[in-house]
Amino acid sequence: MNAGPLTPPADALTPELARQVIERLHTPLLVLGPAAAAEEPLCWNRAFLRLTGFDAEALVAAPQAWLSRPEALSAAIRAADASDGRALVVDGQDALGQPVRWRLRVTPLTGEGAEAPSGWLLECARAEGVAMRQRSLLRDDAISGMLDRSWFVELCRHQLAGGRRHDRQLAVMLFEVEAFDTYVETYGRNAANNCLRLVAHGIASCLRRDTDLVARVGDSTFAALAEDMTTEAVTAHLARIEAAVVALGIHNPRAPKGRHVQVIAAARTGIPAAGEDIEDWLEDARQSLIGRCSEVNRHD
DSSP states (O other): OOOBBOOOOOSSOOOHHHHHHTTTTTSSEEOOOOOOOOSSSSSSSHHOOOOOOOOOHHHHHHHHTSSSHHHHHHHHHHSSOOTTEEEEEEEEEOTTSEEEEEEEEEEEOOOOSSOOSSSEEEEEOOOHHHHHHHHTTTTTTTTSSSBBBHHHHHHHHHHHHHHHHTTOOOOOOOEEEEHHHHHHHHHHHHHHHHHHHHHHHHHHHHOOSSTEEEOOOOSSSSEEESSSOHHHHHHHEEEEEEEHHHHHBBBBSSSTTTTOEEEEEEEEEOOOOTTOOHHHHHHHHHHHHHHHHHHHHHHH
């Protein structure tokens, strides 16, 4: 997002006005008041909540919770010149208490005729440093480079809790690499591991948002979680991912059809109900995947 110069009315920027500006945007955004007081941001949008993992109640109670040193952000913004789109990197944490380095693009909100900004718009993203990468490697699957199962489950539990609180539609998707055993027999385990890496990145390349997750949850099974997608949108999304994997052109002469590696996909969608756990969603998706695999085999 390139916010460019924003010109709200000349009077003081209010939380309600700021909220109206950013709420419908999909980019994670936070609005600070004229003093750039990170301890008391004016408002944020739902995309910011999804990015950080916090809910609105938690940020109202502790608005500085996403930062390690709120005063450092305030000082950095006050020291910045008036140019739009200045990038800052600050240390913080997500709702699970994991250290995060945030990349913030800062745009002043300047009223007509005003000499000083009436507020600041912060476009937020993750900025992963070396230390962060070393930490994440401990939770990543060594073969695919995606999340491992335990890390995926932990993050998804938090996402389900947020979906339950905010009546947010979620989708848990499973992808099974078809005829993977025959690929291992034909090419050996090293080549098969490389195949899994390619498939994993093919799946990840189709995800839409920073908050979407991908993990390897079985030898030849991948899982993904996405937010704010209807059942119809998920069905179309699964078809796109299946096509994207085929388009990788990974040759498998013993594949049931097409002579290329393919995935079979299934999903569980909906708004999480009280008492449901991510393991319940994964099991429902697994049963749907078994049904899809049986259907595909019957038609081969």
